[in-house]
Amino acid sequence: DAGVIQSPRHEVTEMGQEVTLRCKPISGHNSLFWYRQTMMRGLELLIYFNNNVPIDDSGMPEDRFSAKMPNASFSTLKIQPSEPRDSAVYFCASSFRPGLAGDTGELFFGEGSRLTVL
Amino acid sequence: AQSVSQHNHHVILSEAASLELGCNYSYGGTVNLFWYVQYPGQHLQLLLKYFSGDPLVKGIKGFEAEFIKSKFSFNLRKPSVQWSDTAEYFCAVRLNAGNNRKLIWGLGTSLAVNP
Numbered sequence: 755d756a757g758v759i760q761s762p763r764h765e766v767t768e769m770g771q772e773v774t775l776r777c778k779p780i781s782g783h784n785s786l787f788w789y790r791q792t793m794m795r796g797l798e799l800l801i802y803f804n805n806n807v808p809i810d811d812s813g814m815p816e817d818r819f820s821a822k823m824p825n826a827s828f829s830t831l832k833i834q835p836s837e838p839r840d841s842a843v844y845f846c847a848s849s850f851r852p853g854l855a856g857d858t859g860e861l862f863f864g865e866g867s868r869l870t871v872l
Numbered sequence: 873a874q875s876v877s878q879h880n881h882h883v884i885l886s887e888a889a890s891l892e893l894g895c896n897y898s899y900g901g902t903v904n905l906f907w908y909v910q911y912p913g914q915h916l917q918l919l920l921k922y923f924s925g926d927p928l929v930k931g932i933k934g935f936e937a938e939f940i941k942s943k944f945s946f947n948l949r950k951p952s953v954q955w956s957d958t959a960e961y962f963c964a965v966r967l968n969a970g971n972n973r974k975l976i977w978g979l980g981t982s983l984a985v986n987p
Contacts, residue, residue, distance in 0.1 A: 787974075796979040797916075797962065810974055845915060852966065852973035859904050859923060859966060861975065863915040 756780075758864035760846050766870045772834040775867045778827055779848030787861065788821055788831050789845040797845075803829065804851050836871045843868050874899045876965050878978035885953050886986050893948040893981050895963035902968040905946040906975070907937055910960040919961070922946065933957070955987045 759778040767773055779786050787802040801811040806823045814821070818837070823829040833840055847861040879894040897903065907919040920931025927939040937948045946963060963978040 797977045799974060799977075802974055847916075853968075859906065859921050860918045861908075861916070863917070865915050 760864035764868045770835045773836045775831040777829045777846030783848035784851045785849045787847040790842045792842045838871045841870050876978040880981045882982045884984045888952050891950040891953050895946045897965045904966040906964040907948050908962045953985050955985050958985045
């Protein structure tokens with residue numbers, strides 16, 4: 755099993771540029787989560803999807819951030835325009851949908867995308 | 873609002889010392905409880921979880937945690953730590969109510985084990 759796959763692993767960009775982070779969840783999982791991790795704030799949930807539908811996006815910082823999940827095997831997190839304060843590690847995680855058959859409660863995390871905005 | 877508190881932000885131990893990391897949550901309903909570990913430079917991995925049944929749960933690598941409902945606590949323990957246990961430890965709670973069952977995370981505890 756390949757696990758959750760994220761790309762790119764590292765990205766360095768300049769302020770004002772568009773950043774797109776990608777995630778392929780584990781096949782068969784129907785919930786997908788985007789997290790941001792920083793030293794100051796720890797692990798923050800940005801948005802999560804059930805069956806490709808956004809359920810809770812209350813953690814998305816502002817309009818510069820957007821996330822899509824066009825199908826069950828792919829999601830993107832986009833930042834446009836990027837700012838230095840967006841520098842962080844962005845994790846994608848997937849799981850079976852809570853409360854449904856197969857739910858073990860476990861989130862499977864990708865390796866993360868380390869973003870540096872100069 | 874629901875929250876998860878991890879009281880120890882940084883812990884430094886010597887090898888073979890015993891470990892206990894505190895985790896308390898604020899929610900009166902039914903919950904699922906988790907501890908995740910993040911080794912340096914790696915992603916988070918599940919250490920152990922509690923759904924129901926025996927409140928003392930055992931996880932990987934000799935870790936265990938005890939759910940005490942009356943104290944809203946789920947403390948993580950290990951009798952004898954190793955240098956390889958150096959990592960960040962996160963407690964998380966999932967509310968078992970409504971349609972939004974997202975995890976609520978603690979801020980994490982950084983554990984450094986000296987050889």
